[in-house]
Every structure is written in structure tokens, then in C-alpha cells.
Amino acid sequence: MESDRIFQFQDEKGNLVVNIPEKAEAAYGMYTWPCAVVLAQYIWHKRKHLLINKHVLELGAGTALPSVVAAKAGNVASLTLADDTHQPRSIENCRISCAANSIDVCGLKLNFVDRKPCIKVEGLRWGEVNPTFFYGQLKGLLPYPDVILGSDCFFDENIYEKILFTVSHLLEGKMSKIGPHEDKPYFLCTYQVRNANSSIGDLLHLWNLNCAEIDLHSFGGDGHDIASSGMPGNHEIRMLKISLKD
Numbered sequence: 001m002e003s004d005r006i007f008q009f010q011d012e013k014g015n016l017v018v019n020i021p022e023k024a025e026a027a028y029g030m031y032t033w034p035c036a037v038v039l040a041q042y043i044w045h046k047r048k049h050l051l052i053n054k055h056v057l058e059l060g061a062g063t064a065l066p067s068v069v070a071a072k073a074g075n076v077a078s079l080t081l082a083d084d085t086h087q088p089r090s091i092e093n094c095r096i097s098c099a100a101n102s103i104d105v106c107g108l109k110l111n112f113v114d115r116k117p118c119i120k121v122e123g124l125r126w127g128e129v130n131p132t133f134f135y136g137q138l139k140g141l142l143p144y145p146d147v148i149l150g151s152d153c154f155f156d157e158n159i160y161e162k163i164l165f166t167v168s169h170l171l172e173g174k175m176s177k178i179g180p181h182e183d184k185p186y187f188l189c190t191y192q193v194r195n196a197n198s199s200i201g202d203l204l205h206l207w208n209l210n211c212a213e214i215d216l217h218s219f220g221g222d223g224h225d226i227a228s229s230g231m232p233g234n235h236e237i238r239m240l241k242i243s244l245k246d
């Protein structure tokens with residue numbers, strides 16, 4: 001069964017209506033998780049500066065609400081929506097969400113030159129070296145991201161290290177390309193507290209990363225009904241900014 005979920009972001013300076021098609025199926029990438037609306041609200045709240053002229057990549061995007069808000073309101077230089085290479089239907093969902101919101105996706109592989117901003121959909125499995133990313137970045141055809149987005153990617157302890165491996169690799173790649181006065185790349189993620197005993201603290205250390213918590217109240221992410229969606233409801237959501245240690 002398919003249905004459309006409507007999100008209405010608004011403040012005193014504007015409004016944005018986003019339509020996300022969802023499917024009632026067991027796979028994680030088929031519907032929008034409560035974390036997504038919190039991250040999307042952050043992007044909406046900071047749309048005037050956060051992502052302007054930045055290369056942005058969303059990991060585990062699924063229905064891709066944060067990316068849709070970034071594409072519509074963020075003035076990005078480029079945006080890549082990525083999901084698990086082994087779950088083509090989740091990757092297809094990224095495309096469906098773009099189409100539902102009149103966002104053109106670049107058809108050509110590895111082409112970031114012709115159109116600005118260029119929006120792409122790719123497979124990227126955490127913990128693995130993805131040939132498209134590896135080759136594209138090596139050849140300078142696919143940008144290393146300035147900002148990586150991830151909503152509800154830390155849903156299972158077994159994949160924590162895989163995500164952090166991928167994030168660390170991408171951040172290291174970008175760091176090797178920037179000058180001393182340019183902004184450091186970072187990973188913005190929201191996660192749902194499902195098990196108070198599980199933590200990524202040791203893994204952050206292992207992968208040379210540190211993190212700062214972002215206060216949800218500072219951007220209107222602490223409500224129960226963000227963007228008139230009924231989400232995140234009573235779920236406990238937290239937000240982190242993760243970057244490489246100095």
C-alpha cells in the first residue's frame with residue numbers, strides 16, 4: 001500500500017511543503033522515520049547559510065526528507081542522496097521522493113559539471129568502498145562532501161562502526177583537499193534513543209572523530225509535531241555534529 005505524507009515547514013520568512021511517498025513494507029527505507037523530520041527542520045531553520053554552495057551527501061537516505069528540504073531550500077552546490085547498494089528499492093525511493101517534489105536528478109554518472117546544483121542518487125553501502133564514489137572522487141568528478149547528513153542511521157549497534165568508517169573516510173578525503181582557512185567537513189546526524197546503554201563513544205575515538213550535541217530547542221526540533229507531521233511524537237531524538245579530531 002502506498003500513501004503520501006505531507007510536511008509543512010514554515011517560519012516568519014517562508015514556507016515549504018514537501019510530499020514524501022511511502023510504502024507500508026518492512027524495509028527500513030520505505031517510510032520516513034522520526035529522526036528525519038528533526039534533521040529536516042534543522043536544515044530548514046538554517047537554510048539561509050548552512051548549506052549554501054556546499055557539496056552535500058545524505059547517507060541511508062531512504063525517503064530522503066532532509067535531502068528534499070536541502071534541495072528545495074538550501075542553495076547547495078551539489079547533493080547526493082545515497083542508500084544501501086544492496087537495497088535497490090531504497091535507492092529507488094530516493095528518486096521517487098525527488099520526483100514527487102519536482103527535483104531533477106542528474107542522469108549521467110559522475111557528471112557534476114554541466115548543471116548546478118547537480119543532484120544525484122547513488123548506492124553507498126556503509127563499511128565498504130563503493131566503486132562509483134572511489135573512482136569519481138579519485139578522478140575529481142564527484143566531490144567529497146562538505147556536509148554529510150544522516151537520519152536514523154544508528155539504528156542497530158552492528159552497523160555503528162561501518163557508518164563511522166564511511167564517514168571518517170569521506171571526511172579524511174575532503175580534509176586532504178581543503179586549504180588551512182576553509183571550513184572543516186562534518187557529519188550531521190539525528191538518532192533515536194532506543195537503548196540507553198548503547199554508545200558510539202569508543203568508536204568515535206577509534207576512527208579519530210569527535211562530536212558535539214546540538215540542542216534541538218535551538219532550531220525548533222524539540223516539538224512533537226514538527227512540520228505538521230505528527231512526528232517525532234514521543235520518540236526521544238538526539239542530534240550530533242561529528243568531525244575529525246584536530
Ligand SMILES: C[S@@+](CC[C@H](N)C(=O)[O-])C[C@H]1O[C@@H](n2cnc3c(N)ncnc32)[C@H](O)[C@@H]1O
Binds near residue numbers: 034059153
Ligand atoms: C531507519 S532507516 C532511515 C531512513 C531515513 N534516513 C529516515 O530517517 O527516514 C535506515 C536507512 O539506512 C539504510 N541502510 C541500512 N543498512 C545500510 C547499509 N549497510 N549501508 C547503507 N545504507 C543502509 C536503509 O536502507 C534505510 O534507508
